[in-house]
Amino acid sequence: MQNQFSLPQPPTLADFGAVSPALAHYTTDILLGELWNRPQLSKRGRSIVTLSVLIARHQLIELPTYLKLALDNGVTAAEISEIITHLAFYSGWANASGAVAAARDVFAQRGITASQLPPVKPVPLPLDEASEAARKKFVGDNFGAVAPGVAQFTTGLLFRELWLRPGLAPRERSLVTISALVATGQVAQLGSHLNRAMDNGLTQTEASEALTQLAFHAGWPNVFTALPVVKDVFDKRAAH
Amino acid sequence: MQNQFSLPQPPTLADFGAVSPALAHYTTDILLGELWNRPQLSKRGRSIVTLSVLIARHQLIELPTYLKLALDNGVTAAEISEIITHLAFYSGWANASGAVAAARDVFAQRGITASQLPPVKPVPLPLDEASEAARKKFVGDNFGAVAPGVAQFTTGLLFRELWLRPGLAPRERSLVTISALVATGQVAQLGSHLNRAMDNGLTQTEASEALTQLAFHAGWPNVFTALPVVKDVFDKRAAH
Amino acid sequence: MQNQFSLPQPPTLADFGAVSPALAHYTTDILLGELWNRPQLSKRGRSIVTLSVLIARHQLIELPTYLKLALDNGVTAAEISEIITHLAFYSGWANASGAVAAARDVFAQRGITASQLPPVKPVPLPLDEASEAARKKFVGDNFGAVAPGVAQFTTGLLFRELWLRPGLAPRERSLVTISALVATGQVAQLGSHLNRAMDNGLTQTEASEALTQLAFHAGWPNVFTALPVVKDVFDKRAAH
Numbered sequence: 186m187q188n189q190f191s192l193p194q195p196p197t198l199a200d201f202g203a204v205s206p207a208l209a210h211y212t213t214d215i216l217l218g219e220l221w222n223r224p225q226l227s228k229r230g231r232s233i234v235t236l237s238v239l240i241a242r243h244q245l246i247e248l249p250t251y252l253k254l255a256l257d258n259g260v261t262a263a264e265i266s267e268i269i270t271h272l273a274f275y276s277g278w279a280n281a282s283g284a285v286a287a288a289r290d291v292f293a294q295r296g297i298t299a300s301q302l303p304p305v306k307p308v309p310l311p312l313d314e315a316s317e318a319a320r321k322k323f324v325g326d327n328f329g330a331v332a333p334g335v336a337q338f339t340t341g342l343l344f345r346e347l348w349l350r351p352g353l354a355p356r357e358r359s360l361v362t363i364s365a366l367v368a369t370g371q372v373a374q375l376g377s378h379l380n381r382a383m384d385n386g387l388t389q390t391e392a393s394e395a396l397t398q399l400a401f402h403a404g405w406p407n408v409f410t411a412l413p414v415v416k417d418v419f420d421k422r423a424a425h
Numbered sequence: 426m427q428n429q430f431s432l433p434q435p436p437t438l439a440d441f442g443a444v445s446p447a448l449a450h451y452t453t454d455i456l457l458g459e460l461w462n463r464p465q466l467s468k469r470g471r472s473i474v475t476l477s478v479l480i481a482r483h484q485l486i487e488l489p490t491y492l493k494l495a496l497d498n499g500v501t502a503a504e505i506s507e508i509i510t511h512l513a514f515y516s517g518w519a520n521a522s523g524a525v526a527a528a529r530d531v532f533a534q535r536g537i538t539a540s541q542l543p544p545v546k547p548v549p550l551p552l553d554e555a556s557e558a559a560r561k562k563f564v565g566d567n568f569g570a571v572a573p574g575v576a577q578f579t580t581g582l583l584f585r586e587l588w589l590r591p592g593l594a595p596r597e598r599s600l601v602t603i604s605a606l607v608a609t610g611q612v613a614q615l616g617s618h619l620n621r622a623m624d625n626g627l628t629q630t631e632a633s634e635a636l637t638q639l640a641f642h643a644g645w646p647n648v649f650t651a652l653p654v655v656k657d658v659f660d661k662r663a664a665h
Numbered sequence: 666m667q668n669q670f671s672l673p674q675p676p677t678l679a680d681f682g683a684v685s686p687a688l689a690h691y692t693t694d695i696l697l698g699e700l701w702n703r704p705q706l707s708k709r710g711r712s713i714v715t716l717s718v719l720i721a722r723h724q725l726i727e728l729p730t731y732l733k734l735a736l737d738n739g740v741t742a743a744e745i746s747e748i749i750t751h752l753a754f755y756s757g758w759a760n761a762s763g764a765v766a767a768a769r770d771v772f773a774q775r776g777i778t779a780s781q782l783p784p785v786k787p788v789p790l791p792l793d794e795a796s797e798a799a800r801k802k803f804v805g806d807n808f809g810a811v812a813p814g815v816a817q818f819t820t821g822l823l824f825r826e827l828w829l830r831p832g833l834a835p836r837e838r839s840l841v842t843i844s845a846l847v848a849t850g851q852v853a854q855l856g857s858h859l860n861r862a863m864d865n866g867l868t869q870t871e872a873s874e875a876l877t878q879l880a881f882h883a884g885w886p887n888v889f890t891a892l893p894v895v896k897d898v899f900d901k902r903a904a905h
Contacts, residue, residue: 196766203779204768205746207830208753208761210785215822216758225814241644243484244723244759246766266445273448277608277644278456279484281448286436286486288444299443305450331656334465334637335648342455343645350447366646368757370851371610374646397814404721404757405823406846406854408815416811481884483724506685513688517848517884518696519724521688526676526726528684539683545690571896574705574877575888582695583885590687606886611850614886 195246216401225394228258233357234398236260236268237364240284241276242403248287253295262297267353268361274347276365303352310349317344355385364395367411368403375411379418389419435486456641465634468498473597474638476500476508477604480524481516482643488527493535502537507593508601514587516605543592550589557584595625604635607651608643615651619658629659675726696881705874708738713837714878716740716748717844720764721756722883728767733775742777747833748841754827756845783832790829797824835865844875847891848883855891859898869899 201209221231232255239248255265265288273281321340329336348358359382366375379392387395396415400408441449461471472495479488495505505528513521561580569576588598599622606615619632636655640648681689701711712735719728735745745768753761801820809816828838839862846855859872876895880888 196762196769200769201762201765204765204772204782205750205761206779206782206785207746208750208765211750211753212758223814238757239759242723242757242759243482244757244763245486246725247759247762266447270445270448270451272644273451274641275644275646277478277482277484277647278452278642279479279482279487280644281445282436282441282487283484285441285444285448289436289440292444299446302444302446305446328652328656331659332633332636332648332652334463334634335640335652338637338640339645369610369646370849371646371650373650393812394814396812397818400815400818401754402758404752404755404760405819406755406849406851407757408812410851410853412808412812412815416808419811483722506687510685510688510691512884513691514881515884515886517718517722517724517887518692518882519719519722519727520884521685522676522681522727523724525681525684525688529676529680532684539686542684542686545686568892568896571899572873572876572888572892574703574874575880575892578877578880579885609850609886611886611890613890 195250220398220401223394223397226391226398229255229260230360230391230395231398232258232260233264233268233360234364234395235402236265237272237361238368238399238402240269240272240280241365241368243280243283245283245287248284249291252288252291256291256295262292262295262301263303263352264357266302267350267358270350271347271353271358271361272365274343275362276369303350307351309346310351310355312345312349320344356382356387359385359387360391360395363392364399364403367396367399367407370407370410372411372414375414376418379415380422383418383422389422392419435490460638460641463634463637466631466638469495469500470600470631470635471638472498472500473504473508473600474604474635475642476505477512477601478608478639478642480509480512480520481605481608483520483523485523485527488524489531492528492531496531496535502532502535502541503543503592504597506542507590507598510590511587511593511598511601512605514583515602516609543590547591549586550591550595552585552589560584596622596627599625599627600631600635603632604639604643607636607639607647610647610650612651612654615654616658619655620662623658623662629662632659675730700878700881703874703877706871706878709735709740710840710871710875711878712738712740713744713748713840714844714875715882716745717752717841718848718879718882720749720752720760721845721848723760723763725763725767728764729771732768732771736771736775742772742775742781743783743832744837746782747830747838750830751827751833751838751841752845754823755842756849783830787831789826790831790835792825792829800824836862836867839865839867840871840875843872844879844883847876847879847887850887850890852891852894855894856898859895860902863898863902869902872899 198209198213201212221228232251235251236255239251252265256262269281269284269288324336324339348355359378362378363375363382366378382392392415396408396411438449438453441452461468472491475491476495479491492505496502509521509524509528564576564579588595599618602618603615603622606618622632632655636648636651678689678693681692701708712731715731716735719731732745736742749761749764749768752764804816804819828835839858842858843855843862846858862872876888876891
């Protein structure tokens, strides 16, 4: 049976103009013309941030456009595959399902085949045993009795499997994670993941500029809610 | 005039494989193969949790699949009808509208007719007058002058009508509520509703396992943001 | 090439009845029959609140219906154009894109043409230099070094341009902003924007009743999470 899933076409620039000439102007001149060309974060990085927003917020209309742009900006199909898998765990299974629907069509259009995608069981990246032991102890001490199922899957599936998948470098995996957290207002989890991102090689300039990207794509208020947490992380790392 | 509403088909397992073989594996082997079979919460309970996530987050693509699974898992059409009505109030009217669009088709496919649905004005469950008086006084003292309209509808419509509808048992109604709260990051309202859920008969094991279900279907960060609140409720109830 | 975008039809009242006779009753008798007719906030104001919820939460199915209702309630096409542009910045670009898709069709049906829409570069409203200087200093002192890109666009693009666009009065622009904040649970930004709204002429009665409208359209929990912030703003303004 033919799969009948189809995503609606995104509105064109002419559609934007027919509703808001100002928004069409801001889209071409500021968003695409200025923001995406700022040097503090690569276009590849901006694509990773923006895809993470759209997937984590289930905003499917613009997703095909930004998937194609991501491929053009040097995000590989294998990395997109891993981003979607990562966000199944970090934003909920149905968000990944929506992203699969969009990516399937884009991959088909671009001639991307299974051989270009990461395998189910790759050779994992090496585990930082000390850091993972500390994380596991913290979660176990605090929540092991409250939510044993969560604690078990967090260790076995997330930190000993998902985060060690080599198809997406830890720095990029972290960028996906913090982008999704800011985009969905989950600042309580942002501090630890921003520290992890910077431990994984994301510079302060890049993290700061990711917030600029997020302001436009996830809305100003989410970024302002994140700023005190980001400032605190930057300050504490500078003090060491 | 024929109603032309149609929801897009959800991506198939083959679609998942064409984008992420790993995600297809996690879906079949871990999500469906392991998580949904854990004994700490019934499949019926897991269906109630998952439907609540999808409705409260307006994730319509997977909703028909999980509506059918819910019926297969022993959630009745009458209960689904009540879940959608409950989430109109607890997650916003347009979320209920999206769920109606999905459920209408599923009900038609399964031959479910109006006679199987709860009436508009059923004989209500008995009201716990003391508990409701305390709730009303707390809200009135704190917010009665700030938001008289909210206070009025909360009493008359929610606690003296919606929560007393017998088509969904209070325990299940509470499970819907806490699932929606966790799935949308609204932890400020979680403590009182988790206490209410446990007063209504949800066991600590079930509440804990609902979090495992929510980790997969609403994303790990929402669950970790909820965990301190859940731990606090469990601790305080254990101390009494 | 013809644009093939099409939004699904919203479920009819008959669809509501086929899934939940109770929800159909609440929709006609309470939501539309009672809530929307309460005198504390005009129907025009209620339309602005409700559109803001639907756009900021990307709930596209009901959007055409409520866009038409907004036009009927005296919200002009120019104002709708500005609301969508405003929420691009205050809720993320893809939400505006979804709203464009819906509004384009409604505008076409109603014969609304480009001449009725605000220009790209209108004569701006006068800037309150003292208030803006204080805001800029606060953000600069706290976050200027942490997120220079965000600080720069916030000043140049938001407060010296977007907020000064005359197509939507500051009072209405504020109502859009606080509605979107409550509807997406972003209470950390609510206090300053509610104060701004009341400085811009929104009365306490109207702000309070906006919460009643939001309870139904964005869900009770979001309103209860907002209430302590709202109470604090009302109390502090009364004490001055």
